[in-house]
Amino acid sequence: MRDGRLLAWVLADPSRAQQLDHAAWTEILSMAHAEKLLGSLAAQLKGQTVPAAAQNVLKRARLATDNERQIALWEAEMARRALAPLGITPILLKGAALAAAGVSAATGRHIGDLDILVPRDRLEEAEAAILAAGWEWAKPDPYDDLYYRRWMHELPPMIHRERDRMIDVHHTILPLTTRQTPDAEALVSGARKLECGLSVLAPEDMIIHAVAHLFADGDLQGGLRNLWDIDRMILEFSAVPDFWLRLKARAQRHQLSIHLARALRLCHHIFETPVEGALAGDARKADVFYVGKLLARNGWGQETRKLLAFAFYIRSHWIRMPPLLLMRHLWTKWWREKGTAKP
Amino acid sequence: MIGAHYAADSSDAFSIVPLDALTAIYHRRSGVTHVVTDPVPQIIEALAGKTLSAEDLLSALAVDHEIVIDSETLAGLNARLDELTEVGLVSPA
Amino acid sequence: MRHHYSVKVGPAGFRIGSAWPQPIAALAQLYALYPKPIDLIPDFTVRLEPDTRLRQWIRPSVAIRGDFTLPDAVPMSLDHGLLAAELGMNLQMAMGQRNFLLLHAGSVERDGEVLIVTGESGAGKSTLCALLGETGWRFMGDEFALIEPETGLAWAFPRPVSLKNKAVDVVRAVAGEGRMGPMMAGTPKGDIRHFIPSPEALAAMDKPGKPALILFPRFGYARAARPMGRAEVFVRLTQASTNYVTLGERGFKALTRLVDETPVGAIDYPDTESALSLVEELWAARR
Numbered sequence: 001m002r003d004g005r006l007l008a009w010v011l012a013d014p015s016r017a018q019q020l021d022h023a024a025w026t027e028i029l030s031m032a033h034a035e036k037l038l039g040s041l042a043a044q045l046k047g048q049t050v051p052a053a054a055q056n057v058l059k060r061a062r063l064a065t066d067n068e069r070q071i072a073l074w075e076a077e078m079a080r081r082a083l084a085p086l087g088i089t090p091i092l093l094k095g096a097a098l099a100a101a102g103v104s105a106a107t108g109r110h111i112g113d114l115d116i117l118v119p120r121d122r123l124e125e126a127e128a129a130i131l132a133a134g135w136e137w138a139k140p141d142p143y144d145d146l147y148y149r150r151w152m153h154e155l156p157p158m159i160h161r162e163r164d165r166m167i168d169v170h171h172t173i174l175p176l177t178t179r180q181t182p183d184a185e186a187l188v189s190g191a192r193k194l195e196c197g198l199s200v201l202a203p204e205d206m207i208i209h210a211v212a213h214l215f216a217d218g219d220l221q222g223g224l225r226n227l228w229d230i231d232r233m234i235l236e237f238s239a240v241p242d243f244w245l246r247l248k249a250r251a252q253r254h255q256l257s258i259h260l261a262r263a264l265r266l267c268h269h270i271f272e273t274p275v276e277g278a279l280a281g282d283a284r285k286a287d288v289f290y291v292g293k294l295l296a297r298n299g300w301g302q303e304t305r306k307l308l309a310f311a312f313y314i315r316s317h318w319i320r321m322p323p324l325l326l327m328r329h330l331w332t333k334w335w336r337e338k339g340t341a342k343p
Numbered sequence: 344m345i346g347a348h349y350a351a352d353s354s355d356a357f358s359i360v361p362l363d364a365l366t367a368i369y370h371r372r373s374g375v376t377h378v379v380t381d382p383v384p385q386i387i388e389a390l391a392g393k394t395l396s397a398e399d400l401l402s403a404l405a406v407d408h409e410i411v412i413d414s415e416t417l418a419g420l421n422a423r424l425d426e427l428t429e430v431g432l433v434s435p436a
Numbered sequence: 437m438r439h440h441y442s443v444k445v446g447p448a449g450f451r452i453g454s455a456w457p458q459p460i461a462a463l464a465q466l467y468a469l470y471p472k473p474i475d476l477i478p479d480f481t482v483r484l485e486p487d488t489r490l491r492q493w494i495r496p497s498v499a500i501r502g503d504f505t506l507p508d509a510v511p512m513s514l515d516h517g518l519l520a521a522e523l524g525m526n527l528q529m530a531m532g533q534r535n536f537l538l539l540h541a542g543s544v545e546r547d548g549e550v551l552i553v554t555g556e557s558g559a560g561k562s563t564l565c566a567l568l569g570e571t572g573w574r575f576m577g578d579e580f581a582l583i584e585p586e587t588g589l590a591w592a593f594p595r596p597v598s599l600k601n602k603a604v605d606v607v608r609a610v611a612g613e614g615r616m617g618p619m620m621a622g623t624p625k626g627d628i629r630h631f632i633p634s635p636e637a638l639a640a641m642d643k644p645g646k647p648a649l650i651l652f653p654r655f656g657y658a659r660a661a662r663p664m665g666r667a668e669v670f671v672r673l674t675q676a677s678t679n680y681v682t683l684g685e686r687g688f689k690a691l692t693r694l695v696d697e698t699p700v701g702a703i704d705y706p707d708t709e710s711a712l713s714l715v716e717e718l719w720a721a722r723r
Binding site: 022023025026029030033034051052053054056057059060063064066067070300301302 | 682
């Protein structure tokens with residue numbers, strides 16, 4: 001049973017698909033589905049010779065992601081119409097932003113709910129306009145949830161009454177710890193307006209946002225897809241001169257330099273993305289933990305939990321061992337387990 | 344709303360199929376299928392690719408269809424336009 | 437997954453993985469005459485997993501997972517593992533199928549033309565289609581009718597028919613015990629046995645047909661037939677489809693074409709004999 005390595009290997013270089021037998025095809029298709037990367041795999045494999053049955057699955061994925069893209073762009077348009085009378089141009093985030101901006105990362109991408117960013121000082125107005133346009137609170141009694149409003153980077157989620165689609169209204173990007181504060185004003189001032197009347201973040205901010213999103217969830221749910229977005233964006237945006245300088249500056253501005261460095265190392269390790277060495281920095285021992293977690297998917301599409309045990313093991317030893325010793329001990333143990341042949 | 348203008352996507356944004364008493368309209372941009380009665384298909388056809396006030400739209404409709412232009416039909420048209428705005432078939436301009 | 441099985445039903449290839457051997461053994465028996473997926477690469481994966489680690493061994497509880505999953509689905513007992521597998525396969529089709537417009541309908545074929553019988557589970561379409569398949573028609577399916585958008589043709593999805601309670605006896609009386617699967621008693625839907633389509637139906641599973649009549653049946657009423665307006669038919673068929681919306685314009689074109697080109701009737705019947713005779717009557721008068 002192979003892990004997500006197989007999927008990453010083919011995504012990084014689609015010509016490798018020629019080497020897959022029917023068993024490997026069966027596995028890679030299930031893995032890709034589970035990681036929400038099936039549409040992206042289909043896009044990457046365009047032009048490759050693929051067995052008819054696999055071609056059928058990939059075709060279905062293309063149709064599905066085309067449909068999701070249509071829905072996502074329509075939701076964005078309806079949000080635009082709701083906010084236009086107030087003179088607010090919402091900034092699209094994540095999948096919808098990639099699609100609206102025509103970034104290559106959007107090809108074949110599964111797009112979920114609509115995420116938009118509005119300036120903090122216009123948040124209340126925006127909320128009122130969206131509610132008036134047919135969205136309603138997804139969870140009951142949001143006004144009781146003072147915590148949400150005080151501390152979170154977004155309003156409680158809303159869902160459209162008729163169309164049954166969610167919208168998340170952000171006023172800043174994810175703060176990963178209380179010590180880091182992304183610069184929301186810089187995000188807004190760096191945004192660029194598209195022909196369709198919606199805005200997207202500056203390319204470097206798009207990458208920083210994806211990095212924040214990747215590490216925000218301690219369990220790295222959907223992490224491989226986030227990482228793939230980052231790989232695609234780096235490949236596309238790095239063609240412009242001074243890209244790496246700007247990326248470094250933005251990361252510093254949003255206090256996410258360490259996370260950017262780790263993301264670059266992970267991209268390079270998993271997807272063979274060419275990254276700037278100085279910015280990526282040297283490999284850290286914890287990288288191995290992240291790589292393992294990101295690739296923890298087997299050929300049946302199941303999440304493999306071997307590293308969950310690892311995480312619990314850390315916590316239980318926290319008190320007994322000094323930190324440096326702990327890292328060395330656990331890292332060695334993990335490598336030993338990895339080396340053992342598994343059925 | 345008095346004085347407000349409305350716009351609709353150009354005619355190639357819609358696929359309109361009559362089904363005896365009702366009409367099915369597929370709106371390509373949204374992917375939504377609407378099953379509607381008259382005068383909605385007529386409104387869409389008259390407004391496609393244009394930006395008009397409710398009054399001008401009513402005049403345009405009166406040319407091809409037997410409609411009396413008075414405050415009652417104008418109020419009815421405004422109500423239809425509000426409904427169509429809500430579902431995204433028409434947008435305020 | 438320790439135990440697994442692969443099978444092709446109509447145009448769709450499935451692989452089913454299971455933490456327990458019993459459901460796989462049951463599948464192998466029920467689907468013995470069915471082919472394997474093309475290129476040995478399945479379209480969909482179903483996984484029968486323990487609901488929690490403990491439930492693998494103690495009062496085993498089967499969670500239905502796979503490519504597509506319903507997050508709040510109630511786990512089933514291992515005794516009904518065969519049903520769980522079937523539900524899993526239906527779920528993949530309902531949520532994942534994009535090449536065809538899916539209608540909740542049974543279908544049978546005669547001379548290249550297809551009769552489509554709509555209705556939710558329990559409306560009697562399964563029994564009706566199973567019986568038609570034994571009386572001069574080729575059985576194409578009882579759960580999903582597949583309409584190909586590009587051609588308007590109907591394709592077969594002839595899975596074993598899941599029959600409940602009295603219907604089991606009715607069909608077994610006509611087709612014989614040898615065509616019936618194992619009895620699963622006390623399921624949430626009653627006592628269930630599967631009915632295996634005839635070898636001829638299975639041999640023809642890749643042959644499409646042209647839709648020639650669509651019936652909307654109502655069981656338990658006095659025998660009657662009445663025409664239906666196109667608008668009503670269109671709306672009811674969108675409601676009968678699991679994937680109309682996700683198909684976008686292809687779905688719209690497929691459905692408007694189907695409604696435009698195919699005669700439709702609503703039929704009421706008090707019992708199976710009336711149903712069968714009404715079908716023959718309307719079929720003869722269909723043009």
